[in-house]
Amino acid sequence: MKRFTTALAAVLAAATLTVAPVRAQQVTGAGSTFVYPVLAAWSDAYAKKTGVKINYQSIGSGGGIAQIKAGTVTFGASDMPLEPARLAEAGLIQFPLIIGAVVPVVNLPGIDTGKIRLSGKLLADIFLGTVKTWNDPALAALNPGLALPALPISVVHRSDGSGTTFNFVDYLAKVSPDWRAKIGVGTSVSWPAGVGGKGNEGVAAYVQRLKGSIGYVEYAYVLQNKIPYAVLENAAGSFVAPSARSFQEAAASADWSKAQDFDLVMTNAPGAGAYPITATVFILMHRQSKEPAQTKQALDFFRWALGQGQEVASKLDYVPLPEPLVAQIEAYWQASLH
């Protein structure tokens, strides 16, 4: 029965995926939609340089995990890390590739971007539906001097399962015991309030059209669509705006050295200037590859991406990994790939 379900899923996934036949000069990958723009730019630059083409299908993190487990691609990309036990079970290795962030965006007539302040707990209460209006006393206390409208709060969340959601609710669960107890953490959850938009673009479109709404999107969508965002209080107690610097500070202050297989979600990072919902995309590869040539090419590509490729990434508003972390990844490759 279970086998049938997985077979059916595989057929349907294959229908949406249509992986091109693997050739010697082609490395295939699938997964996270978040990393797609930068992987596409990298692949372009890398192909011009070396002739090796990286064919990446952005089918979502869950799909990427399923595809790498099934062995139909050379690498998978996921917005959430797998536990070491699950990695070992599937014979996979995992490492972070690039940093991004999830940003709460709002539609409040008369209030400029970055003006409204939110604490993590308040953000959780809004998404739990317990804080219902923008002039709630709790919001007013955090925002003295800001004329908050008496609008009802419309919550906008993702309707599809997503790594963006995973990082967002992981943060909410870390800062709000209520959220952890009632909702929990996952790529999709049982939302107590609001409407669902499909994809980052769906959430962005809803937030831009619904007065008094609040949603969450990847940082790149905030820049592209110029949606007003809220600043967040981090673990150190300061209010930070999303920026390359605050993301990097979060990555630097997260304690990667103790995380086995880089199994670390760096939301609510401790650094003084750290942005609280900073996230990483993880690459998954087989420990023992059936196609060593492709695996080697993929590794060469990632080595290039983590080094020279960072310039391309910065242009697209992605944030490079801090150098000590890159060194740690190199050491991890040496130790775990055969």
Next chain:
Amino acid sequence: MASARARGDSIFGGLTLVATALVLVVLAGIALATLIGGWPAFARFGAGFVSHTVWDPVQRDFGALVPIYGTIVTAVLSLLLAVPIAFGIAIFLTEVAPRRLVGPISAAIELLAGIPSIIYGMWGLFVFVPFMADWVDPWLTASLGRLPVLGVLFSGPPLGLGMLTAGIILGIMVVPFVAAVMRDVFTLVPSALRESAFALGATRWEVVWGVVLPYTRTAVVGGIFLGLGRALGETMAVTFVLGNAHDFNLSLLAPSTSIAAAIANEFTEADSATYLSALIALGFILFVVTFIVLVFAKLLLLRLARQAGR
């Protein structure tokens, strides 16, 4: 010679049988595949699967009542809107319009049927949703929302997204299908019947109500159910304007979700076997709902045919 011709005939007959059997095999195959795929969910949640409103991927607890309710309510709303409009269009084209207008208008309606549903969805989200949020929803809440009992249907914040908006968009999408069927069958009414009625001094309305409709009602009902089938299964347009929320809410202004929209939204990232199975089970339920609608239509047609025979 005669035997060769007879053989050709039997081969031809066989081929048509194969074509028909193929459809039945595919139909049974889809039903069976979704039933088997959804079986773990049915087995785990039992009959409660269709009456339970919780949809919690974290706890792996799934109930299908919200999508079932959203699917049926939006489809019914769409018919309430589409049937009178389609009826008006068909009457206009067959009874009222000057001949030179019939061609262009029919072409325009067929064009409406050819627009991809994602275009309706995007138009709905970018144009129609703000209109509903700024004008229609607040007005409905202020007027109908105050009524006792019925007021529940029009309560809540004016999001612009929700079952009413989805029902209206679906209605617009269904109109061309129902109108085309109605127009085609109205033109089949023998002109002798129509002219006799006019000769007896009947008005245009009396001719339509007393002659044209009774003559064509089985086909008209068939056309309506064709439209209903389309509304039940529509995915993209609904996903854009329904709000995709698994909350049970009686208000027509509240966001909800439909079976097709839930599957389209959640399939790619369904990360546990139970979740996947629950979505496939939803597919099976949609199959059953559509089947029930078709059977109901067939029975209705049979009854109408019997009444007409009397």
